[in-house]
Amino acid sequence: MLKSFFVSVLIILSLCLYGCSTGVSGLQSYVDSVQGYEFLYPNGWVQVEVKNSSEGVDAIFRDIVERTENLSVVISSIREGESLEDLGTPSEVGYRFLKKANQEARNTRKTEFISADSQTDKNNQTYYILEYEVELPNGQERHNLASIAVSRGKLFTFNLSTREPRWTKVENLFKTAVSSFRVY
Template sequence: MAAASAAVVGSLRVPHLPSTRRRSAPPLLISSSASSTNWGRNSPGHQSRLNSAPDIGHLSLSYVPRRNIVASMLSSLIFSKLGSPDVTLAEPSVCFREYIDTFDGYTFLYPQNWIQVRGAGADIFFRDPFVLDENLSVELSSPSSSRYKSVEDLGPPQLAAEKVLKQYLTEFMSTRLGVRRESNILSALSRVADDGRVYYQVEVNIKSYASNNELAVMPQDRMQRLEWDRRYLSVLGVENNRLYELRLQSPENVFSEEEKDLRKVMDSFRVINAVD
């Protein structure tokens, strides 16, 4: 068996433990250019830089985040070697990169190991390389057909949330037989960010049910089963007479683990004056 790599802790060499999904990939240098279908993406207005932020994690009776499990295992290993309870282990931190698009006028943070996907149809699209249903994108209205002055032009937050949900359901329409969707608006709120602009934050849940035997004669053979259950987070803002929407998608079964990071991405979204 090949010798394990080692990390130095004081004067002690401790074998590295297998990393978690967040930390299993090395820092990835991401091209700051957006989809190749959008002109002007290679302009100097696109930047991507590293921003480190702590992630403390949390405990509950039914769930322990993976990063906490690894930290505890490593801490126990150090204690067993040193025999001293006075040694403390720092909590692993999640790093973020900042994406800045001065050409279209927006910026946000994203987890550093997420990868950019080109040709996805959005202005920009990033995806978790391990959980493919976890991703973010930015959509913006056409500059020639929109004259927004404020996000409040959409109406109150609840009305804006209904429009967002309707748009999601329209995009997820399926021609398959036996498909049913259930959706709920979980929250809709307005906030004033540190740039003085008003942003709407919308959170919805959508479940999709389908039958694997939709052409069966007997009703009991056409039973619908849950095929996916996802959380959708949207941030809406207005600048440059355009409506901007940051979209985040996460499967519900991993949302509780990723919630802190996803909300950090939401809170980081800003619209800025576009550079001509």
């Protein structure tokens, strides 16, 4: 009787602790089943209102302590039936992405393209992973990671950004978050 009581308590305690876990250390889950995407984001981040944001911005999160660290999800329309590969290689898409960002900023910032890669998930969905640095007009340097995917005739861009001096502290966490981005 005492043995079964301890086993029951152990099972209940295990279930309670499992329910409190976030799955991946330092990250928690966000799911938007209406727009059809999900990702992991750092603990201590909060969602921000997107009411007055640029066109296509669907979600914004930022760190409550390091307020300049942020992530965003932008959804854009593309031609019917167009795939990510139809838009170009990861490098071609990355250069076009940065060229457009620089034009929108009216050449007030300098952008350095670091890397571009492609990964495919278990559902055969392709994602382009881009890494780049940005120098803002005030001299602040930022480090950015992005994951780009196409689903249901829409282009999804997931972007994470931090100040360059913090990059080495958050690099692994940010890379895990960017790799977690999924569309469906």
